[in-house]
Each structure stands twice: as structure tokens, then as C-alpha cells.
Amino acid sequence: MTTTITATPKAAPHPLRAEALRGFPPLAGAAVLLLLGALLPASADTWQGDWAETADHLHDALVIALPFAAAAGCWQGGRERRRRTEELWGTAGRAPLTRLLVSALPVALWVAVGYLLTVALTTLTAWPYVRGDHPHLSPVPGDTAALMAAALLGHVVGRAAPTTLAAPLLGLAGYAGLGTAVYQDAVSPLNPAVPAVDGFWPVWWQPLALAAWTLGLAFAVTLAYAARRRATALAPLAAALAAALLLSTGNGPWRPDPLAHRQVCDTSTTPAVCVNARYSGMLPQVRAALSGVTGKLHGVHNVPVRWSNRGGEPRAGEAALPMLTPFGWSVVRGRMTHREQYAWEAVAALRGDCGEESERMLLADEAVQAYLAPDPQQRDFDDNDAKGDAARRAHLRASQAARAKLAGMAEERRRTWLSAYLAARAACDDKAVPSL
Structure with a gap:
């Protein structure tokens, strides 16, 4: 008896998986990580140790990351034109929208991965130095969605634009547009890269509304460009407009940080x-x-x-x-x-602050300052006064004498003098300042 073994053909990998693991998309994600990795460490002294500043710097980096994501999507969108395979690709059995998404989504996903890795690494590098508060990660979902939306919109531009210069031009235009929109009150709430306000954090629904605004707009443009029934673009467009209305009205999507007060x-x-x-x-x-x-x-x-x-x-x-x-x-x-x-x-x-001070008050101030906590640069100031005109030299001699007299007082007498001085200072009464 003869047994026949039939080999089962191995299923071909899904095109989306092949696009996501090879070629340009992983490089786009790595480029986002390297771009922000080069940008953020330069200002590390200003945010390491402060969760609020760390979150603000990550959010502010969108001014650079969003145009880059759009340019990366645009470069991927013009791939077939550069290869001169547009006609061949058009004969494929898949629908135009499917072909577009298979090419566009990997770039959007990898750009998001690059940003999320930046967030993770920045959080880890800030953690050892923090002296209070807690990580502020609420802006991250909305910011990530905005980056994905920028990549999708850029992809559509790359397919529609007839030039290979579309990607760098789109990046430059996006950077200029975002920077200009920050100063326009009418559009600032809709600008995903608008700088955070110190002491305020987004309410719980703000990241969802921002994601609906940016991704809804991106999918509306994508469907209008590639869907067989362009009317389907109305659904994400309606979601985007509803989110834009929510972001722009009422008390706004921000709440005071309770710790800040x-x-x-x-x-x-x-x-x-x-x-x-x-x-x-x-x-x-x-x-x-x-x-x-x-x-x-x-x-x-x-x-x-x-x-x-x-x-x-x-x-x-x-x-x-x-x-x-x-x-x-x-x-x-x-x-x-x-x-x-x-x-x-x-x-x-x-x-x-008592405004303009008399010579009596000024000499007392300098003596008290020198006794309680002298200026680290006081010696330099004294040297400069010693080389100055007669008035400056005379004031220096009087100031040094006042400092020495206060420092040389007995403890009890000095406490009495300081008590009277602080009372006179609180009342801004020059005449009540005790003599030295």
C-alpha cells in the first residue's frame, strides 16, 4: 500500500506585516527616536528632576516631531512614483484604499513607536532625580495620535504631489505652520503642538478629543482620496469637527494642577x-x-x-x-x-520692598545682609567700590563699619537690634531703623 503525503503550502505573510518589518517604516521610527534623542538631552538640566518639565519638553518636541512624521509619510507615499511602478501597482487586485493603508499604516505605527520609546527613555532618565510629584503621562496618548495622523496625511500628500521634493517641502511647511498657529487664538486649541501651560494639565477627555480631531481629519482626507465611496469620509470628518468644537469651547480642556498651589x-x-x-x-x-x-x-x-x-x-x-x-x-x-x-x-x-531707600536704611540693609547671608560676590563689589569715585569710596567705608559693628555686637543686643530693624522694615519707616 502506497501512502501519498501532500505538503500543505505555507501561507504567505500578510502584506501589512511585510511592509511593517522591512524597508522604510522601521527606519522612520528609528529616526524619530534619534531626532528626539538628540534634541532632549541638550536641555536635560532643565527637566531632569521635574516631572512637569519632563512632560512639557516631551510635548513641546511635537513642533519638530509632527513635521518630521508628515515628511516621513510623504516620502513613503511617493515611493511608487520614485520607482516608476505606479501603473504596475494599479493593476493589483486590492482596492486603492487597501493599497494605500498597507503602505501608510506601517510608517504611522513606527513613528508612534519611536515617540513612545522616547517617552519611556526620558521618563527613566528623569526618575532618579525627581524630588516630588508624579509622572505626567496624560498628554502622551493625544500626542501619539497626532503623530500618526501627521504620517497618514503626509502619505496622502506624497501620493498626490507630482514631485520628489514634496517630503522636505511638507516638513518645512508643517514646521512653519505649527509655529505660526501657536500665536493664533482661533486655532491654538486645535494645534496639537501648542505649548503646555505651567501649572495646568489636560482633563481626562482632552487626549481622546485630540485623538479624534487629528485622526478623524487624517482618515477623512484618506477616505476622500482613495475610497470608492468618498461619502464615507463624512463620518471621520464629523468626528473630527465634533472634537474640534469640544476643544475650542467652554472652559477649555485644562485643569489646574492641585500640587502647584x-x-x-x-x-x-x-x-x-x-x-x-x-x-x-x-x-x-x-x-x-x-x-x-x-x-x-x-x-x-x-x-x-x-x-x-x-x-x-x-x-x-x-x-x-x-x-x-x-x-x-x-x-x-x-x-x-x-x-x-x-x-x-x-x-x-x-x-x-519699600521703594527708594535712605542712606540710613541702605546701610542697615547691607549690614543685615552681610551678617545673615553675605553675597558670594561681595568682595568683588567692594573692590569695585574701592576703585570708584569719592562717593562710592565713602559709602564703602560706612558700609564696612556698619557690617563690622553688627557682627561684633553681643548676642542679646544684636537680637534686640534685629527685632527693631525688622519692625522698621515692615513699616517702611526710615526713622525707626536703629542706628549702628
Whole structure:
């Protein structure tokens, strides 16, 4: 008896899989990763250690990433023209829309993958330095959808445009258009690359509405170009317009960040030290930077109740704490730098603003500043005054004498003097400033 074995032919891979794993699409995703990977590290000092800044920089990178995604899609869309295989491709049995999507979707997906990998790597590099808050990933879905939409729209342009220069021209036009749209109030809410507002985050439906706006518009254009029944483009177009209306009306798709308006305080010192809750982990470093000042103010009356880090005018009984942000100066990667400068600025805030000062008040200010937290560059300033005209030299001699007298006082007498000085300063009363 003879047994016949019939080999089952292996199923051919789906064209979409072949397009996604070979050729240009994976390179487009790698290019997005490399492009943003070259852009973001240059400003790492300003966002590493701050989740809000990290999210803002990732979102702001769309100004570069969106035109690039559109140019990548456009380049893929003009592939058959460059190969001169348009007529041959037109004889394929698949419908025009299917052929377009098989070619366009891999680029859109890989561009999204490149951006998501950038988000993941940026988050990992920021994590070790964060001193409060939590990752802000809510803009990521809407931003990813916008990149995919840009690639789809670019693909349609690449198929329709009769020139091989369409891709770079589209990228340049997209970059110019996005930058211009930011300053147009009528279209800014619909611009996916509009800069984030500090202290505000999107409401839960904003990424969904942004995805519906951008992808709906992209699919509407795609269907209008390639579908057999172009009326089917009306459905995604209606979704896009509904999303645009939602984004543009009402109170807008943004909500205040609750942490941005809350203070975290250390009340073990006088004045108490309070920082913004977004940077609560920085409180020990701020307290340490001000420890020399608070130690010298122990037992002194009329000091403000606290230093606050609100970012605006301090409330009654408060003094403005020097800002921790923008990162990259006083704070770099979760560590405070220039602690002496920070303490000097904090003491300057204790005095308040009384406008034009008399010579008596000015000499007292300089003496108090030099005693509590001297300017790190004070020696340079003194050297410059010593080389100045007679008035500057005379003021320098008087200032140095006042500083020396305050520093040489007995502890109890100095506390009494500082209490009277702070009371006079709070009332902006030159005559009440105690003499030195």
C-alpha cells in the first residue's frame, strides 16, 4: 500500500506585516527616536528632576516631531512614483484604499513607536532625580495620535504631489505652520503642538478629543482620496469637527494642577520654610541651605512667619522664597547648587520692598545682609567700590563699619537690634531703623 503525503503550502505573510518589518517604516521610527534623542538631552538640566518639565519638553518636541512624521509619510507615499511602478501597482487586485493603508499604516505605527520609546527613555532618565510629584503621562496618548495622523496625511500628500521634493517641502511647511498657529487664538486649541501651560494639565477627555480631531481629519482626507465611496469620509470628518468644537469651547480642556498651589512646610525653624508641593523632596535641601540664616534669627522678633514658594506675591506674614525653578540653575538633577546665593536671595526677600531707600536704611540693609547671608560676590563689589569715585569710596567705608559693628555686637543686643530693624522694615519707616 502506497501512502501519498501532500505538503500543505505555507501561507504567505500578510502584506501589512511585510511592509511593517522591512524597508522604510522601521527606519522612520528609528529616526524619530534619534531626532528626539538628540534634541532632549541638550536641555536635560532643565527637566531632569521635574516631572512637569519632563512632560512639557516631551510635548513641546511635537513642533519638530509632527513635521518630521508628515515628511516621513510623504516620502513613503511617493515611493511608487520614485520607482516608476505606479501603473504596475494599479493593476493589483486590492482596492486603492487597501493599497494605500498597507503602505501608510506601517510608517504611522513606527513613528508612534519611536515617540513612545522616547517617552519611556526620558521618563527613566528623569526618575532618579525627581524630588516630588508624579509622572505626567496624560498628554502622551493625544500626542501619539497626532503623530500618526501627521504620517497618514503626509502619505496622502506624497501620493498626490507630482514631485520628489514634496517630503522636505511638507516638513518645512508643517514646521512653519505649527509655529505660526501657536500665536493664533482661533486655532491654538486645535494645534496639537501648542505649548503646555505651567501649572495646568489636560482633563481626562482632552487626549481622546485630540485623538479624534487629528485622526478623524487624517482618515477623512484618506477616505476622500482613495475610497470608492468618498461619502464615507463624512463620518471621520464629523468626528473630527465634533472634537474640534469640544476643544475650542467652554472652559477649555485644562485643569489646574492641585500640587502647584499647595505648600509643604518645615515648621521646626523660624521662619518656617515652605516649598511647592511639586518639589516636596527638595525641602530638606532648602532647609539646610537656610540653616545658617534661621540659626542667626533664633530669638529675633518681627520676622515673617514663613518663607513661601508660591511663585507670586507672598501673603501677609510671609516672605517669598527664591524660586527653585526653572531647573538648571539653583537646582540641577535634584540637587541644589549655589547654596550661598540661594540664602542671600532668601534674606533679601525678608526685607520686603519699600521703594527708594535712605542712606540710613541702605546701610542697615547691607549690614543685615552681610551678617545673615553675605553675597558670594561681595568682595568683588567692594573692590569695585574701592576703585570708584569719592562717593562710592565713602559709602564703602560706612558700609564696612556698619557690617563690622553688627557682627561684633553681643548676642542679646544684636537680637534686640534685629527685632527693631525688622519692625522698621515692615513699616517702611526710615526713622525707626536703629542706628549702628
